[in-house]
Each structure stands twice: as structure tokens, then as C-alpha cells.
Amino acid sequence: MKYLAEYRDPVLARRLVHEVCATATQRWSIMEVCGGQTHTLVRQGIDEVLPVRMIHGPGCPVCVTSLEVLDRALAIAARPDVTFVSYGDMLRVPGSSTDLLALKARGADIRIVYSPVDAVRLAVANPDRQVVFFAVGFETTAPANAMALLEAVRRGLENFSMLASHVLVPPAMTAVLEAPDCQVQGFLAAGHVCAVMGWAQYEPIAAKYAVPIVVTGFEPLDLLEGILMTVRQLEQGRAEVENQYARAVRRDGNRPAQLALERVFEVTDRTWRGIGAIPASGLRLADEFAAYDAELRFDVGDIVAAENPLCIAGEVLQGTKNPTDCAAYGRICTPRSPLGAPMVSSEGTCAAFHRAGRTA
Amino acid sequence: MCLGVPGRVLAIDDEGGLPMAQVDFGGIRRDVCLVYLPETQVGSYVIVHVGFAITEVDEAEAQRTLEVLRTMDGDALAAELGEPAPGSGVATTPSPGLP
Numbered sequence: 001m002k003y004l005a006e007y008r009d010p011v012l013a014r015r016l017v018h019e020v021c022a023t024a025t026q027r028w029s030i031m032e033v034c035g036g037q038t039h040t041l042v043r044q045g046i047d048e049v050l051p052v053r054m055i056h057g058p059g060c061p062v063c064v065t066s067l068e069v070l071d072r073a074l075a076i077a078a079r080p081d082v083t084f085v086s087y088g089d090m091l092r093v094p095g096s097s098t099d100l101l102a103l104k105a106r107g108a109d110i111r112i113v114y115s116p117v118d119a120v121r122l123a124v125a126n127p128d129r130q131v132v133f134f135a136v137g138f139e140t141t142a143p144a145n146a147m148a149l150l151e152a153v154r155r156g157l158e159n160f161s162m163l164a165s166h167v168l169v170p171p172a173m174t175a176v177l178e179a180p181d182c183q184v185q186g187f188l189a190a191g192h193v194c195a196v197m198g199w200a201q202y203e204p205i206a207a208k209y210a211v212p213i214v215v216t217g218f219e220p221l222d223l224l225e226g227i228l229m230t231v232r233q234l235e236q237g238r239a240e241v242e243n244q245y246a247r248a249v250r251r252d253g254n255r256p257a258q259l260a261l262e263r264v265f266e267v268t269d270r271t272w273r274g275i276g277a278i279p280a281s282g283l284r285l286a287d288e289f290a291a292y293d294a295e296l297r298f299d300v301g302d303i304v305a306a307e308n309p310l311c312i313a314g315e316v317l318q319g320t321k322n323p324t325d326c327a328a329y330g331r332i333c334t335p336r337s338p339l340g341a342p343m344v345s346s347e348g349t350c351a352a353f354h355r356a357g358r359t360a
Numbered sequence: 361m362c363l364g365v366p367g368r369v370l371a372i373d374d375e376g377g378l379p380m381a382q383v384d385f386g387g388i389r390r391d392v393c394l395v396y397l398p399e400t401q402v403g404s405y406v407i408v409h410v411g412f413a414i415t416e417v418d419e420a421e422a423q424r425t426l427e428v429l430r431t432m433d434g435d436a437l438a439a440e441l442g443e444p445a446p447g448s449g450v451a452t453t454p455s456p457g458l459p
């Protein structure tokens with residue numbers, strides 16, 4: 001595929017490694033926000049060959065979807081009148097007492113879709129079923145989910161509703177920077193979030209916290225170049241927003257997608273699993289669309305959420321601990337039987353470490 | 361689920377009012393919604409996330425980035441590291457762990 005082989009070129013990768021080595025005069029700490037980037041870094045061993053400390057960030061929507069929301073999803077999915085529709089990565093994420101896959105095995109009607117448009121198609125094809133779409137994700141995913149809702153409205157689908165729990169990246173970066181023990185000196189911003197939102201949102205963060213932020217892609221060369229650009233800024237005492245991923249990201253992002261977000265959602269406070277409440281860090285359905293809000297449509301009583309006490313996912317997600325610091329890692333917590341969300345998702349840090357065979 | 365994948369637009373059509381495209385991902389074909397990239401032309405490369413094209417790949421920028429990397433100053437590096445720069449035509453010791 002075009003520009004995949006080129007951006008995985010091992011000769012250029014080595015050259016970039018050498019350039020980072022030649023540029024860094026100290027071991028800077030850089031956070032990659034996005035879990036997709038964590039996976040490339042860990043799989044390729046990039047974080048182990050560079051003279052920088054990579055801190056793995058909270059950018060895995062599956063990992064940070066709050067336990068309370070997940071428990072609510074499980075309660076709705078268990079209803080006999082509901083066809084529950086989800087992205088595949090959510091299926092094995094542990095709730096307080098079960099997960100979607102176990103519910104499905106016990107006969108609940110749970111479907112996996114690749115695109116939210118498929119959820120709308122399911123509602124059209126099954127008019128006698130209540131189709132509920134579990135709309136999670138960052139700014140990259142939210143426009144697609146917004147369009148599913150607008151399509152359902154346009155087609156007058158009364159049997160479609162949405163359990164929406166979106167999270168936003170800039171408030172999470174601010175929360176990381178505000179933490180008293182914050183060690184992050186520079187950020188790789190998530191390229192595809194910026195493809196939608198642009199990067200103007202990051203300029204006040206870079207200025208206020210004097211932290212370089214480099215919009216970065218997902219291939220090995222992208223990550224290496226993003227790290228190099230961050231290290232150069234740190235060495236030169238600059239704190240700017242730069243764009244490594246110029247082939248895919250424009251300063252203003254994708255306006256039509258932003259307009260759909262503004263139309264369908266409202267900014268809200270959000271609890272991040274393992275991390276806690278972050279002000280104005282999420283999107284919920286706007287009041288105009290309350291009739292499509294699954295939380296209001298289905299009364300599932302009070303939700304009492306309880307995490308597994310062994311899991312240190314919160315510290316892993318904030319970059320203060322590595323998965324290998326967790327007593328459960330690889331022993332009682334594995335991708336086959338996960339205790340916490342970061343061991344499940346393809347973007348979770350614990351799963352990335354486990355897949356790469358990392359040990360303490 | 362957060363990943364975006366680049367693919368080439370093969371054909372554009374309409375599904376009940378939604379602009380859709382057939383996109384080729386290195387041999388695998390998928391229907392992709394173009395509602396957020398309405399200007400897309402057949403033959404261009406788009407980055408697709410959960411069935412929606414979110415941005416077009418700018419081929420000139422892609423080439424430019426690669427050119428910058430290819431012309432990175434290998435000699436200065438060699439002096440710094442005491443070994444010939446990779447790609448300079450002289451055998452090098454590979455860095456561990458990289459592809």
C-alpha cells in the first residue's frame with residue numbers, strides 16, 4: 001500500500017535513530033498519547049533503542065471508558081428486546097461482574113460492527129428490535145458515530161438509540177501536565193485525532209506548560225521523526241506545536257467532521273477509567289437528541305461499579321507505572337483472561353507489552 | 361479501533377443519500393463513507409477510520425517528508441558516531457531491535 005513500505009524503511013529508521021542519539025544531550029521524557037503509537041513503538045522496540053524515555057499515554061478509548069458506563073452498557077445489552085451493537089474491541093473489556101462477550105455467549109443479542117453505518121443498517125433491517133449503538137472513542141471516531149445518529153434521525157428510525165461516551169484528548173493532556181508528579185517534557189500528539197480537529201487546540205497547552213507538542217503519524221518513521229522533532233525543540237528550549245504528519249493533517253483539520261460533532265454532541269465532564277473525573281473532557285449527546293439517548297430510553301436501575309483491586313491501570317494510563325510493575329501482569333492478567341481494560345484492547349499498553357513478550 | 365488505514369479510492373457512488381466510495385486497502389476492498397471528504401476524487405488516497413474517510417493523503421507532502429529523511433546529513437552523523445552513516449554505501453552495524 002502506498003506510503004506504508006516507505007514509512008517502514010529500515011535504512012531511514014536507523015538513520016533517524018542515529019540522529020536522535022546525536023541530538024539528545026540528556027534523557028528527555030516524551031509521552032505518546034495514542035495507544036496505536038504505543039503499539040508500534042513497543043512492537044518495533046523503538047522505545048528501547050532510543051536515548052529518550054517514552055511514557056505511554058492514556059490514548060486508548062477502550063481502556064478509559066468508565067466502568068460505570070460499561071456496566072450500564074452490559075445491563076442494556078442483557079435486555080431481551082435489545083440488539084446491542086459495539087466495536088469489536090469493547091467485547092472483552094471487563095465490567096464489574098461480566099463482559100459483553102460472556103453475555104453474548106449466554107444468548108444476549110450482541111453484534112460487532114466495523115462502522116457505525118452498519119448499526120444504522122441493523123436498525124433498518126430489524127424494525128421490531130431496539131438497536132443500541134455503543135458510541136465510544138476519541139475525536140477520530142466521534143464524527144463517524146455522529147453521522148450514524150444523524151442518519152437514524154434522517155430515516156426516522158424509532159428503534160435506534162445510542163449510548164454515547166466520547167473522550168477528548170486535549171483535556172487529558174492537560175490533566176497529565178497538571179499532575180503533581182508529572183514527568184512529561186514533550187508530547188507526540190495523536191495524528192488521526194488531529195486529522196479531524198486540527199492542531200490549534202494544542203497551541204495554548206504548549207504555551208502555558210512550555211511543552212513541545214508534535215503531531216505525529218503511526219508508522220515507524222513517523223514516530224522516529226516525531227521524537228526527533230520533539231528532542232530538537234527540547235534541546236533548543238522551544239515549546240511549539242509542530243506537524244510531523246503533514247501528509248495527512250492540516251492545521252484546521254476536517255471542518256465538515258467538526259460541524260457534525262458540534263451539531264450532535266455537547267462537551268461534558270467525563271470520568272476516565274482508572275484516572276478519575278476530568279473536567280470538560282468528554283462528549284455527550286446534545287439535548288436536542290435526547291430521544292435517541294439509550295441511557296434515558298432504558299432504565300437499568302442504579303449502577304454500582306467495582307474495579308478489580310489488583311489492577312493498577314490508572315497509573316499505567318497516566319504513565320507513572322509500566323505494566324511490568326503490576327503484580328498481576330502476565331500472571332493472572334493476560335489477554336485471554338484480562339483483569340483490566342489495558343490488557344484487552346489492541347491499543348492498550350498492557351496488551352502491547354504482553355504481545356511483545358516484555359517481562360519485569 | 362483508533363487506527364486509520366490509508367486506501368485508494370476506486371469508485372464513488374451514493375447509498376440512499378450518503379456519498380460512499382469503494383476503497384482498496386492493498387487488495388482488500390471496503391465501502392467507505394465520504395460524507396466528511398465530499399471533494400474526494402477517484403484515484404486519490406484517503407485515510408479511513410471506522411468506515412469513514414477522515415483526510416486525504418497529500419502525495420507531495422508524503423514525498424517531501426521522505427526526501428528530508430533521505431537527505432539527512434549522513435556525514436555529520438558519521439563523524440559524531442565514529443562510524444559511516446547508514447545508506448552511505450559503506451557497511452554499517454545495524455541498530456538492534458529495528459525492522
Ligand code: SF4
Pocket residue numbers: 310311312313316323326327328329330333334338339340341342343350
Ligand atoms: S496488567 Fe492487567 S491488572 Fe495489571 S494494570 Fe494491566 S490490565 Fe490492570
